[in-house]
Amino acid sequence: MTAHLTCENLCLSYGKTPVLTDVNLDLVPGQITAIVGPNGCGKSSLLRCLSRVQSPTKGQVLLDGEPIHKQNTKQVARKIAFMPQSATAPTGMRIMDLVLRGRTPHQSPLQQWTSEDQRIVERALDQVGLTHRAHELLEDLSGGQLQRAWIAMVLAQDTEILLLDEPTTFLDLAHQQDILKLVRELQADRGLTVAMVLHDINLASRFTDNIIALRDQNVLCSGVPQDVITEPNIQDIYGLACSVIADPHHGLPHIILK
Amino acid sequence: MTMLTLRSPVFSFRLPLRRVVVNALLAALAALLIVAGLFGGSYPVSFADFMAVLNGTTDAVTEMVVLDYRLPRILTALGVGLAFGLAGEMIQTLLRNPLASPDIIGFTAGAGTGALFTVAILGTTAFVVPGAMFGGLGAALIVIGLSWRRGIAPGQIVLIGIGITLTLGVIGDLLMTRLDATSAYELMKWLVGSLHSRSYADVQIIWLGLLILAPVAFWHQFILARASLDEPVALGLGIALNRSRMVTLGLAVGLVAVAVSAAGPLPFVAFVSGPIAHGLNRASRPTLLSAALVGAIITLFADMVSQTALSGMSLPAGVFTALIGAPVLIWVLIIQSRKNRL
Numbered sequence: 001m002t003a004h005l006t007c008e009n010l011c012l013s014y015g016k017t018p019v020l021t022d023v024n025l026d027l028v029p030g031q032i033t034a035i036v037g038p039n040g041c042g043k044s045s046l047l048r049c050l051s052r053v054q055s056p057t058k059g060q061v062l063l064d065g066e067p068i069h070k071q072n073t074k075q076v077a078r079k080i081a082f083m084p085q086s087a088t089a090p091t092g093m094r095i096m097d098l099v100l101r102g103r104t105p106h107q108s109p110l111q112q113w114t115s116e117d118q119r120i121v122e123r124a125l126d127q128v129g130l131t132h133r134a135h136e137l138l139e140d141l142s143g144g145q146l147q148r149a150w151i152a153m154v155l156a157q158d159t160e161i162l163l164l165d166e167p168t169t170f171l172d173l174a175h176q177q178d179i180l181k182l183v184r185e186l187q188a189d190r191g192l193t194v195a196m197v198l199h200d201i202n203l204a205s206r207f208t209d210n211i212i213a214l215r216d217q218n219v220l221c222s223g224v225p226q227d228v229i230t231e232p233n234i235q236d237i238y239g240l241a242c243s244v245i246a247d248p249h250h251g252l253p254h255i256i257l258k
Numbered sequence: 259m260t261m262l263t264l265r266s267p268v269f270s271f272r273l274p275l276r277r278v279v280v281n282a283l284l285a286a287l288a289a290l291l292i293v294a295g296l297f298g299g300s301y302p303v304s305f306a307d308f309m310a311v312l313n314g315t316t317d318a319v320t321e322m323v324v325l326d327y328r329l330p331r332i333l334t335a336l337g338v339g340l341a342f343g344l345a346g347e348m349i350q351t352l353l354r355n356p357l358a359s360p361d362i363i364g365f366t367a368g369a370g371t372g373a374l375f376t377v378a379i380l381g382t383t384a385f386v387v388p389g390a391m392f393g394g395l396g397a398a399l400i401v402i403g404l405s406w407r408r409g410i411a412p413g414q415i416v417l418i419g420i421g422i423t424l425t426l427g428v429i430g431d432l433l434m435t436r437l438d439a440t441s442a443y444e445l446m447k448w449l450v451g452s453l454h455s456r457s458y459a460d461v462q463i464i465w466l467g468l469l470i471l472a473p474v475a476f477w478h479q480f481i482l483a484r485a486s487l488d489e490p491v492a493l494g495l496g497i498a499l500n501r502s503r504m505v506t507l508g509l510a511v512g513l514v515a516v517a518v519s520a521a522g523p524l525p526f527v528a529f530v531s532g533p534i535a536h537g538l539n540r541a542s543r544p545t546l547l548s549a550a551l552v553g554a555i556i557t558l559f560a561d562m563v564s565q566t567a568l569s570g571m572s573l574p575a576g577v578f579t580a581l582i583g584a585p586v587l588i589w590v591l592i593i594q595s596r597k598n599r600l
């Protein structure tokens with residue numbers, strides 16, 4: 001059984017400014033969901049609430065039917081891994097140190113490097129292609145390498161649910177493909193549930209099962225890529241005129257801006 | 259980087275070889291300073307003399323020098339150095355700012371003022387430890403409370419902490435005016451941080467405190483290393499962030515309070531130990547053991563220098579820790595302002 005993450009009437013305001021109003025959603029277990037929307041529409045805020053890093057102002061997030069904020073945070077961390085949009089690490093950390101931090105919910109002060117930890121950390125490093133740089137300092141890495149190090153950290157957490165905030169932003173085309181293919185592989189092989197914020201609609205179309213579009217503090221539309229990526233919807237979400245065509249390789253919706 | 263893997267059914271650790279070597283060398287250096295402090299100095303004591311003292315078969319003078327004078331002094335210096343080193347490393351790691359050490363952000367000054375307050379008002383030294391505890395805790399609460407910005411704000415803590423340290427200095431001076439000249443002079447020396455004529459009462463305070471707090475601090479190191487990650491990352495990893503911050507601050511205040519009670523607010527020991535340990539290990543923080551050992555080395559060394567003829571007269575050890583710390587402070591300020599983090 002894979003873990004099931006939903007939210008009910010979720011409201012969030014920072015001070016008096018509302019950011020999310022009565023959001024209801026259900027991350028389909030074992031599938032990949034993309035969260036899209038214009039800058040500042042609340043995608044990161046939503047992901048933070050779903051990962052219980054942020055308490056909602058009203059409403060709740062349910063993990064397997066139970067309010068997530070009432071559950072033991074270490075137990076939750078064994079089920080959900082969260083990668084924030086822009087995290088910085090303390091100075092002096094090496095890639096290996098960071099990835100090993102992902103093992104935290106499985107560790108204790110006495111058990112900090114079990115053979116299981118070692119196996120999973122090495123696997124995570126390999127999955128993002130950083131094995132040979134494991135001992136480099138984080139401050140010496142390029143933006144893309146750094147991002148892959150952070151992804152390796154959440155992979156090392158070895159959870160059923162992955163919440164990734166813009167995992168592809170700093171990556172070149174090839175690494176964007178690599179990461180999204182990796183996410184697809186994890187989903188296919190291990191039945192992971194993934195929600196990630198993506199800005200590239202065409203990538204979302206190609207690599208995800210569902211798309212949730214946010215606009216004006218709420219979900220504007222959601223569903224399979226074919227249903228969400230339509231000319232009127234793109235107009236509503238971004239205020240942009242475009243044509244949607246079927247991409248020649250996979251027949252999936254592909255937008256071309258006018 | 260050579261890594262050692264230690265595994266058994268009950269524990270498993272991944273340890274850089276470098277850290278083992280660094281800690282061994284630091285421990286050796288501390289041991290060397292202890293030996294030099296016990297046997298050297300203006301009244302040299304041989305190892306045979308020392309053993310004779312322990313067996314109770316020596317002349318009264320040697321016995322007095324070793325047992326009443328040197329041993330408590332060195333034990334106090336060692337304990338106080340360890341405590342300041344630990345406290346500094348914990349807070350600097352938690353707040354991810356080298357300026358955020360207890361002696362800069364007011365915790366040490368608070369403990370000093372608290373202790374001074376009990377002496378000046380109650381006229382007895384019986385309540386120095388609780389006074390230092392309350393003072394340190396009070397200063398910590400004020401600094402954190404005033405700097406609170408939807409959470410702990412390291413930059414604010416540093417600025418407000420410096421303000422509190424200065425304010426407490428003035429309060430200390432005012433308290434001092436209530437005293438007669440002799441006690442004011444003694445307290446003045448204590449306020450600079452002195453290891454002169456320490457007694458077994460001081461040894462007891464600092465080592466009892468260490469015995470209780472240090473094991474908790476080392477146990478807490480695992481959480482501290484994770485609580486110092488960005489807030490959403492730490493929370494996502496299942497760290498109870500508020501609790502671990504409170505534990506860290508509580509431990510640091512406790513360690514500072516016992517250290518201040520035993521030897522006064524020795525300046526800069528807490529501040530320099532962590533960065534030096536960090537530089538030696540070239541690893542991410544915290545490195546509690548190394549920082550504690552560096553603290554001990556600095557304190558023992560300052561104490562030794564303060565006793566040599568070099569200074570001409572008997573200056574309190576705090577003068578020398580300040581002499582070591584001030585350039586490091588300037589260096590950190592320059593680095594920080596280059597990084598635009600002030």
Ligand SMILES: Nc1ncnc2c1ncn2[C@@H]1O[C@H](COP(=O)(O)OP(=O)(O)OP(=O)(O)O)[C@@H](O)[C@H]1O
Binds near residue numbers: 046
């Ligand atoms: N900690 C905060 N305090 C106050 N306001 C905030 C905070 N975090 C976000 N906001 C505001 O909430 C709104 C939503 O922010 P959020 O980061 O969720 O947007 P986003 O959709 O992730 O944007 P982007 O695409 O730029 O990452 C923005 O208007 C932002 O200014």
Ligand SMILES: [Mg+2]
Binds near residue numbers: 043045197
């Ligand atoms: Mg965002």
